[in-house]
Amino acid sequence: MLWPQESLFLDAEWDLSAFNNLAALEEKVRTCARCGLRAGCRGVVFGEGNPQAKVVLCGEGPGADEDRLGRPFVGRAGQLLDKILEACGFGRFEHVYILNAVKCRPPGNRIPTEEERAACRANLEAQLRIIRPRIMVLLGATALQAVLDPRGRITRDRGRWVEKNGLWIMPTYHPAALLRNPHLKRDTWEDFKQVVAKYRELVDPQHYSPHC
Numbered sequence: 001m002l003w004p005q006e007s008l009f010l011d012a013e014w015d016l017s018a019f020n021n022l023a024a025l026e027e028k029v030r031t032c033a034r035c036g037l038r039a040g041c042r043g044v045v046f047g048e049g050n051p052q053a054k055v056v057l058c059g060e061g062p063g064a065d066e067d068r069l070g071r072p073f074v075g076r077a078g079q080l081l082d083k084i085l086e087a088c089g090f091g092r093f094e095h096v097y098i099l100n101a102v103k104c105r106p107p108g109n110r111i112p113t114e115e116e117r118a119a120c121r122a123n124l125e126a127q128l129r130i131i132r133p134r135i136m137v138l139l140g141a142t143a144l145q146a147v148l149d150p151r152g153r154i155t156r157d158r159g160r161w162v163e164k165n166g167l168w169i170m171p172t173y174h175p176a177a178l179l180r181n182p183h184l185k186r187d188t189w190e191d192f193k194q195v196v197a198k199y200r201e202l203v204d205p206q207h208y209s210p211h212c
Helices: 022-029 036-040 064-069 076-087 114-131 141-147 175-180 182-202
Strands: 055-059 096-100 135-139 162-164 167-172
Touching: 022 114, 055 114, 055 141, 076 175, 076 182, 096 114, 114 141, 135 141, 135 182, 141 167, 167 182, 175 182
Parallel strands: 055 096, 055 135, 135 167
Antiparallel strands: 162 167
């Protein structure tokens, strides 16, 4: 198991332990109403990519474009993320699976609350249990706080590996932060070079990234 059974966010009212494939889990998660976000968005943005990917990228939650299209990271930040992945030799639908800590868009694209993240944690854990990635990239402070440390600070914690139950986790800046502050691109690129190196170590020694 990638996540301990004793997780505080698993409960009998939303037991996802019987689901063993992403398609069935997605159908279930689309009925989720464990917090108030579902009432104010168009729909659940479950995730996309290779269901057997060894790399998972986790953001905070859907924005307006993602809510409209039902896909994660499709706006300007998503386009930048695609360029970063391409430079690392990763294809969105070949090497990675992209998801968010919270599956429904918060009003006005605000940051999801701690309660909203907790309500959606079981959905995230079930996705990871089924995908079984070796590497997880946390994009931004909200993902860091949702997965690793509620008091985490991305400026302090980025660029440092955390190993949890066989899963190697790398926090880095959210692509939207790079659009606001291009000076963060250098640090983010250094983080992704570490991700490529870890991928070569754990998954595919022959993986070639011409720009790394």
